[in-house]
Amino acid sequence: xxxxxxxxxxxxxxxxxxxxxxxxxxxxxxxxxxxxxxxxxxxxxxxxxxxxxxxxxxxxxxxxxxxxxxxxxxxxxxxxxxxxxxxxxxxxxxxxxxxxxxxxxxxxxxxxxxxxxxxxxxxxxxxxxxxxxxxxxxxxxxxxxxxxxxxxxxxxxxxxxxxxxxxxxxxxxxxxxxxxxxxxxxxxxxxxxxxxxxxxxxxxxxxxxxxxxxxxxxxxxxxxxxxx
Numbered sequence: 001x002x003x004x005x006x007x008x009x010x011x012x013x014x015x016x017x018x019x020x021x022x023x024x025x026x027x028x029x030x031x032x033x034x035x036x037x038x039x040x041x042x043x044x045x046x047x048x049x050x051x052x053x054x055x056x057x058x059x060x061x062x063x064x065x066x067x068x069x070x071x072x073x074x075x076x077x078x079x080x081x082x083x084x085x086x087x088x089x090x091x092x093x094x095x096x097x098x099x100x101x102x103x104x105x106x107x108x109x110x111x112x113x114x115x116x117x118x119x120x121x122x123x124x125x126x127x128x129x130x131x132x133x134x135x136x137x138x139x140x141x142x143x144x145x146x147x148x149x150x151x152x153x154x155x156x157x158x159x160x161x162x163x164x165x166x167x168x169x170x171x172x173x174x175x176x177x178x179x180x181x182x183x184x185x186x187x188x189x190x191x192x193x194x195x196x197x198x199x200x201x202x203x204x205x206x207x208x209x210x211x212x213x214x215x216x217x218x219x220x221x222x223x224x225x226x227x228x
Contacts, residue, residue, distance in 0.1 A: 011040070011043070014039055015039070015153075018032055019032075019156060019157060021035075022156055029156060029159070032156050033112060033135065037112060040113070041113045041115055041116065043055075044086055044087065044113075044116055045115055045116070045119065050087060050089045050123075051063045051089065053086060053087040053089070054086040054088075054089040054090065055086055056089075058213070058214075061213070062214075063093070064093070065210070065213040066182050066212075066213065066220055067093065067182060068097055069181065069182050069208050069220060069221075069222045070090070070094060070097075070149055070181070070182065070222055071094060071097035071101070072222065073147070073149075073177065073179045073208065073222055073224050074094075074098050074103055074105065075103075076103060076146075077103055077104040077105070078105065078106070078146025078147055078176075079105075079106045079107075079108060079143070079145045079146045079147070079173075080094060080106065080107050080147040080148075080149070081107075081108045081109070081110060081141070081145040081147070081148045081149070081171065082094075082107065082108070082109050082110070082149050083136045083148060083149060083150035083154065083167070084110070084111060084112075084150065084151055084154050085109030085116075085120055086111060086119075086120065087116065087119045087120050087123055088109055088120030088121075088124045088127070089123075090149070091107035091109050091124065091127065092107070092123075094107065095107055105147070107127060108127075108130040108132070108145065109127075109130065109131040109132065110131075110132045110133075110136060110139060111132075111133060112133070112134065112135050112136070112154075113133075114133050117131050117132065117133045136150060136154055136155070136163060136166070136167065136171075137155055137159060137162060137166060138166075139171070140170065141170070141171050144171065145172060145173055145176060146172075146176045146177070147176065147177050147179060148167055148171050148172050148177070148178050148179065149179040149181075150163065150167060150178070150180060151180070151183065152193065164178065164180075164202060164225070168225065168227050172227045174227060174228070175226070175227060175228070176226075176227050177224050177225070177226050177227070178225045178226075178227070179222060179223075179224045180222070180223055181220075181221055181222035181223060182220050182221065182222055183221055183222075184218050184220050185219075185221070192221075193221070193223075194207060194223045197223075202225050203225065203226075204223050204224070204225060205224055205225055205226040206223065206224055207221065207222065207223035207224070208221070208222050208223075209221045209222075
């Protein structure tokens with residue numbers, strides 16, 4: 001795991017055990033996804049606030065501070081896909097944040113957990129037909145999207161480069177943008193996520209960062225890759 005992603009930062013040791021079980025050959029990748037879903041699904045579905053249902057441990061103000069970074073990566077009108085959309089809160093709030101800067105976004109969502117996709121459809125009935133169930137590594141979209149946001153923690157560590165490849169080749173529209181984050185590099189002595197992705201051969205087109213709302217020594221980050 002890299003960073004301060006959603007609810008999984010609290011479940012870091014459990015996710016690490018699942019990663020290790022996959023590497024030892026005790027489970028396959030389908031088993032990895034199933035075990036991760038068994039952790040995050042009940043946590044999200046049983047949460048009391050929209051933010052927690054989307055895997056965020058802070059309050060509404062913290063959500064705006066942290067996830068608002070994603071709006072800084074949006075520079076024009078277009079379609080937007082939130083990979084790992086959970087209850088759809090980012091779909092909803094990103095439309096508002098972009099509208100405030102004069103940008104019109106048409107939101108879509110994808111989640112691997114059917115119950116979370118169902119929750120998003122219930123919360124956002126006006127977009128129910130835009131919320132899909134699938135594995136981001138293999139999902140074939142009904143259309144390509146101008147903006148796609150994802151987190152690399154959604155797949156096993158050994159498949160993270162494959163996720164970037166797939167999203168850019170098959171999900172992002174021509175001249176579209178893949179946005180990665182929000183994340184925080186927890187260990188300053190190790191390569192950051194942006195550096196790792198650049199090392200895979202991808203050109204980073206831009207990035208934004210701001211201090212964590214309460215842990216000011218920690219930077220929250222977003223970066224993006226533009227497709228030709």
